[in-house]
Amino acid sequence: MKRPLTALRLVAGTALLAATTGGAQAEDLPVLTVYAPDYFTSEWGPGPQIEKGFEARCGCDLQFVAGDVLSRLMLEGDKTKADIVIGLNTDQTARARKTGLFAPSHEDNSRLTLPIKWTDDTFIPFNWGETAFVYDKTKLKNPPKSFEELLDAPDDLKIAIQDPRSSVSGLALLLWVKAVYGDRAPEAWAKLKPKVLTVTPGWSESYGLFTDGEVDMVLSYTTSPAYHIIAEHDDTKAAAIFPEGHYFMAELVGQLKTSKHPELAQDFMDYVLSDDFQGMIATANWSYPAIIKEGFLPPEFASLPRPNKTIFYSEDEAEALRQPALDEWLAAFR
Template identity: 80%
Template sequence: MKKTLMLAGLVAAASPVLAEDKPVLTVYAPDYFTSEWGPGPKIEEGFEATCNCDLQFVAGDVLPRLLLEGDKTEADAVIGLNTDVTARARATGLFAPHGQDTSVLTLPIAWTDEVFLPFNWGETAFVYDKTKLANPPASFDDLLNAPDDLKIAIQDPRSSISGLALLLWVKAIYGDQAPEAWTKLAPKVLTVTPGWSEAYGLFTDGEVDMVLSYTTSPAYHIVAEGDDTKAAAIFSEGHYFMTELVGQLRTTDTPELTQSFMDYILSDGFQSMIATANWSYPAVIKEGFLPEGFAALPRPEKTLFYSETEAEALRAPALEEWLAAFGN
């Protein structure tokens, strides 16, 4: 009995030391990512089961923080960037090649980037409640010409990646006529929120008829809630493609561990959890990776996309057009 107690005491005393000896992997991620309903907790659990390490997510605005910290950043890797901002991220010179075979990706576009690695994807869309909006717009033109009493929530492109994607979506469809499109859309926008969660909350609370989100958003309601009343309006002009990305920092002081994390991204363990952890399409879709609710989701016939160079060139003028229409 005494030996058992002594052994227990030794193990208890040693445990903090052992915990401290575990290498720490620091990953910067968006706020939504680390929340209890985001994918972060599952990813942390999955990777720590294989790495004998301590994966620590640091939540916040990823790119602004990197730009501020530069070479002094504490991040080993970042997750949650997308191609609308990677030109600025790449220009920092902080990133190293990901070292992965991208031929396994199942994206609707070709992907050859050796630095930023996709882990999921989707397309922007306006989501509505079928019980409240019997005749949703079938095109972006239909949306613009809908009665002004249609209430929509969108996100601010200065603080939200989905809001920025809307800017580029409108630009891809309307080009030089984008200012006129914003002028038509503005009266229908009840509110512009800083981020996605605030806007989607207004929609689920019934305060708006439609919300800027993603074609995969209804999957959450179908799979998690057994509710098939939410749907994405599919537009004939096409939908803007978005992929979220992972990158490893060349300044990491744990390069082997960081590379292991990059190796984990396209693994079956990681990819199989994405559909219901992040409610989006995995970057690698295999049999069994998508729950049944995803099969019912309509897909647009046309995918719209700007490369990071094109997106960066369009960002400032498109933002000016948006600001002019919304009076900010």
């Protein structure tokens, strides 16, 4: 998941340092090209730490290409320059797998410590979390205690959500609503719409509105408050936990069959599940690592409330529901 936008103000300048990693000597090294989401490669994302960690062991030059990963890959097809794709989730993997571009992961899924069983032999998760509406305890004294209470809240409650056509978290909200309300999803959207102040293209814009005080609640993740607690020493942000359950999201990595450096690509897949990589996830990506060992989670994570029910769709289920759920959302928000 993602680091709150306030990190931009705290770590300004680190991008310059990250950009110089490797120096001129990288010119003679093999290049491993990794397609990743925009947030991932930014100065507040996990990319710079991952680049530094992998280059220290690979004898290569890891280069991120940021943008809409799935759309770019589908457009390029077997002419893609990517060796690795990182940042997809299970709501997208059916379309990604259909391209036929991905190689087996050759990883041992039994090491994973997810709240669901992971059996995919192509895509491996590197982190996970659950969607949630985050609020400021000092400004919203009586937050909704259930999804139903959220829908029934006064219409002057201001919420920011993300567009499901351009945002994985926005798509997760569609599937979350569908899982909770089923055929009643259109009714749920009709009740939620008056409270939605804005629909942003991505998560960063929404979260920025929240941290700037423009909205009362924002669609984010149960782990988002960890950033505020650890980096800002601010415990006023919290995730509203609903008894209906919360939608599970894992970010994934896969290697391409067309890679010019298949051994390096496999090395990167191995690195993703290494202690070095997994140990940095909690505070590099503000989410739960796919493998949790002693010392991987700061003690502050223990204070984060977890839902009693985890909602998860397989990739086939998510793909089957995606367009009908999107049509219902568009009918409400057009």
